[in-house]
Amino acid sequence: MARVQIGGVLRAPRLRALTWIGDSIAKVHAWVTFVAAIGPHSARARSFGSFGDGSIICFPPTAIMNERYIRIGTETMIGPHVALSAGMVPGQECLSNPVVSIGDRCLIGRGSGVVGHFSIWIGDDVWTGHHVYITDQNHGYENLDLPISQQSMPEAPVRIGNGSWIGHGSVILPGADIGEHVVIGANSVVTGVIPSNSVAVGAPARVIKTLTAE
Secondary structure (H helix, E strand, O other), X not given: OOEEEOOOEEEHHHHHHHHHHHXXXXXXXXXXXXXXXXXXXXXXXXXXOEEOOOOEEOOOOOEEXXXXXXXXXXXXXXXXXXXXXXXXXXXXXXXXXXXXXXXXXXXXXXXXXXXXXXXXXXXXXXXXXXXOEEEOOOOOOOOOOOOHHHOOOOOOOEEEOOOOEEOOOOEEOOOOEEOOOOEEOOOOEEOOEEOOOEEEEOOOOEEEEEOOOO
């Protein structure tokens, strides 16, 4: 019998058995990932404010909270390990509806978080890289008698215009107003207004290029 070195000597029959087990586990994982995704016809989708045709939330999500305040357009993909939240605790009555609105044909990258308290509006055809964080509320720190975790700042609406691209690892903070057809470079922190047809990078993000038809 032939022997194969994989962290030690394995006989061929044992290697074939381990390969079969590994392939089987991979197939089960792929099946679970497929059937557990949230699509427009799944029971979980009905708890959202709206959930468009052709859209999907890939399995597994990190967290989904207060879906009735979250609206998702058509043909939008939200990657695995993404957090979608309206408010801070399950069952919270929010002041606005929707709190989080994601448009048509969007892509929210793996490991990202969209955490709204008042208003996060993401337009159509917006794509993000992995591990992007978008929020409309931040922690305060001015009161030295309270832990920072117990202090919060007033919400400030966040808007991301149609056709924009948010690079890997970027953070979109309260009050960010990103125009249409904007590129936000990887690992940028957006705190204010970024005009349409711009490229912005850095922390805080600054416009480094304006795009024109020419």
